[in-house]
Amino acid sequence: MVRRQLTKPRKAATQERSRATVDALVEATARILVREGFDKASTNRIAEVAGVSVGSLYQYFPGKEALVAAVIERHQQEVMQTVRGELAEALAEPVDKAVRKLVAVAVKAHRVDPRLHRVLAEQVPRVGKLEKVETFNRENYTLFRTYLESHRDELYVGDLDLASFVCVTAIEALTHNAVLHYSGTLSEEMMEALIDEGARLVTGYLRG
Amino acid sequence: MVRRQLTKPRKAATQERSRATVDALVEATARILVREGFDKASTNRIAEVAGVSVGSLYQYFPGKEALVAAVIERHQQEVMQTVRGELAEALAEPVDKAVRKLVAVAVKAHRVDPRLHRVLAEQVPRVGKLEKVETFNRENYTLFRTYLESHRDELYVGDLDLASFVCVTAIEALTHNAVLHYSGTLSEEMMEALIDEGARLVTGYLRG
DNA sequence: GTAGAATATGAGCTATTATTCGCTTTTAGT
DNA sequence: ACTAAAAGCGAATAATAGCTCATATTCTAC
Secondary structure: OOOOOOOOOOOOOOOOOHHHHHHHHHHHHHHHHHHHOOOHHOOOHHHHOOOHHHHHHHHOOHHHHHHHHHHHHHHHHHHOOOOOOHHHHHHHHHHHHHHHHHHHHHHHHOOOHHHHHHHHHOOOOOOOOOHHHHHHHHHHHHHHHHHHHHHHHHOOOOOOHHHHHHHHHHHHHHHHHHHHHHOOOOOOOHHHHHHHHHHHHHHHHOOO | OOOOOOOOOOOOOOOOHHHHHHHHHHHHHHHHHHHHHHHHHHOHHHHHOOOOOOOHHHHHOOOOOHHHHHHHHHHHHHHHHHHHHHHHHHHHHOOOHHHHHHHHHHHHHHHHOOOHHHHHHHHHOOOOOOOOHHHHHHHHHHHHHHHHHOOOOOOOOHHHHHHHHHHHHHHHHHHHHHHOOOOOOHHHHHHHHHHHHHHHHHHHHHHH
């Protein structure tokens, strides 16, 4: 007996219709996360909001975790899309220019979808396969380290690994906190001021 | 009719025995959080680990949230206990000494119970009354700002609020990431190096 | 047009969790 | 020793979440 398991396939959308379903599910998950919070995001609710049946949900996703992972991935794609160009530019510049650009890019990245970013940071438990966020940060780290290597003569630092860790951590935390905790009260001028300060912080550190 | 609600009192431990029960419950919650993670921390499980019945749990805590809040509070008390002295000392020093001490203190704070701190940071959803963590950070911010005010002549900064935000955020993120993500691979020398770098980062920033 | 694959449905099963309440045991005060 | 309050118990209830599967609809290809 072949005993095909009806609910196994999970993700293999070939037709147009099914791709729309998958999209709707991911979108619904994101919406619920932002508007209602992580623990309101039950599979039933997601399916409901997506205008799809729970059965269909399980046809493409093995569970809630996978949905959230998909949301994270989609968000990261969007962030990279809007940031990739400027990031590349920055890598060609000398330290002071580059750092300032990096801080500005970090701010921009956090502004792509602040409310989603916030939920992902504050409510989504970092367990199981949801370590994607960390993987993402490790990419930043590696990228930055590479930059430092190729500009070593301009720098006053001993350990490049340590320096990368310090800089990436500081920039990330600064922009993260600024955008996510003062999002309402944050004018453009203040944003500029913050970028200046962040750049000064890191530049000063790198050049001794 | 008086209609006393049997399950209402919630927290009012006068006798010795009941205080022990409350302690056991908080301790059990902490243990489960660390060893099994946030979502294994059900009320039934907590009671079981505490060696207490669920009924007793609800006699002192209105629910799981309250238990976790108690754990957070207890942890913060412990941290302050081990750190208060050095923190006070730092406030009397000149900028370079003070900053270095602050970074060292931050490291020490994160080392009180790293595993618990990590769970609280990564798995406990910041909803409802669990904003205690933020309140705690705001205290740090205020304290630091006060210090800057009284040493303004030594500094090269425009906006003290902004500067406080930058420094506190950077120090917190640095020590947090260092202790929580490289906890295994972190020798004493590396720790010292990190403190040096953190101090250099912030001092350089404050003095231009 | 029709067969077979792909897709969609949703009632309902199972498991888990929070929470209650009638009852028993312990303690403090007299 | 006695009693009333305090503390403790845990089986039972209710709510909710995750997930399945028998069935129905739609699509693709010939």
